[in-house]
Amino acid sequence: MSHIDNIFTQVRARLQSEGVKLWEEPYFSEDLGCIEGAMENLAAEYGRFLGIPSDRCYFVLTELQDNALRKLAARREFNATGLATFKVRRIDNRGGGGTTTMQDVKCDLNSLGSDLQAAIAAKLQLPDSNHVKCIAAGKMVASNATLASQQLKNNQQLIVIVTGRGDNQNEALYDRINRIKADVEAVVSSQNQLMEMEDQNGSPVFLPPDENRALLTGLGFCEKAKVAMQREDFEEALLLLLEADERFATCNSQLLEKVDNYALLNLDIVWCYLCLKNVTQLPDAERRLSICTRSFRRSYGENFERLYSLKESSGRSI
Known part of the structure; x- marks a missing residue:
């Protein structure tokens, strides 16, 4: 998170804790607009409390006020039209x-x-x-x-x-994504075979043909996404991972709880969000990390008991 993003986070949290509404008086008036004196006083108060220069605090407060006013205007327009x-x-x-x-x-x-x-x-x-x-x-x-x-x-x-904007790089991304999707789906169709899977306990997991195909296709997209992540092409990786996520979503939820692949997919998506510096998807990132936590706890135990047990049984040092 950048320094200015950190200031936004701190100031927003302070406003919420105190119940301050920047789109209402004494900070805003329908007739006068932004009331600068009240905003400057609030910026000075928050600057002292948070240890932030008052001019930066003022900038953040005015940006948050503008965002709130735009949301209110959009809500009125939506209700009317x-x-x-x-x-x-x-x-x-x-x-x-x-x-x-x-x-x-x-x-x-x-x-x-x-x-x-x-x-x-x-x-x-x-x-x-x-x-x-x-x-x-x-x-x-x-x-x-x-x-x-x-x-x-x-x-x-x-x-x-x-994925395409008239320049060679974006055109290449558009063509590459389509080619990868076609290649993965063609490979899955041509093999026409069922994938053998096991859960965390080593028991076989039997899949209906449609779910088997969806899972194979999703795993194919995941492998291609890993290659893109290795070369730090996180735009391509995110698109492929979301394509994989759509395929996994067609599978029975109980199946997804039995395998680690879905947890790793969610973890990779969150990593792409981070590398692309995309804070707008934080709620989705939190949801996906919760999925990872539950899955890994089932796989390895609350305190990694199953992982330690596997290492001991294999004779390897822990």
Whole structure:
């Protein structure tokens, strides 16, 4: 987390603990707008309490106030027109900067995912909306389903990966993702075989053919994602991991609880969020880390008892 992000976190937590509402008086008036004197006094008070320069505190407070006012305006517009506002943050990892500036994009919740892609492409001045990949709450937004059916909400934050923008690097990413997906699915189809699996206790796990195919395809995407992560191409890795996550989601939840692969998938997704410096997906990261914790506890015991037992039985030193 950067220094300024840390200040935002501290100031936001302080505001919440004291129940301060920056969009109401004495800090804001519908007639006068931002009341600078009250904001400056609050910045000085918080600066002393948190050990932060008052000018930085003031900057953070005004940014938080602007964000709150934009949310209120978006809520009023949604209630009046049904038009939802999405906070879109585009990932651009080429310069090592992680994510770029957040922008507002409006779209009706009854519209298809493809309509949202088109709106984002227009906002970002991109020629082809098919190259826009939207991620909401850790899931890829499907282009052929409505936003409402995918549980998207007004004022929700989205991250966007642009896989083609007219330059060679992004065009290569778009083509590479499609080629990898086609190759993995072709390999799974051509082998036409069932995968033999065991749970943490070494007992066989029998899968219906459809689940077996979905799991094989998901594991194939995971392996390709690991290669991308090794070369620090976290945009590609995240897209492939989310494709794998969609395949795993079609499997029985009890099956996913019996194998470590799903936990490792979630851990890799969180790692990609971190490397892309994407704080907008923190709630999804927390959810996925909880899945990892539960799975690893089942696999290795609360205090790694099963891991130690396996090492002792193999004759290896602990």
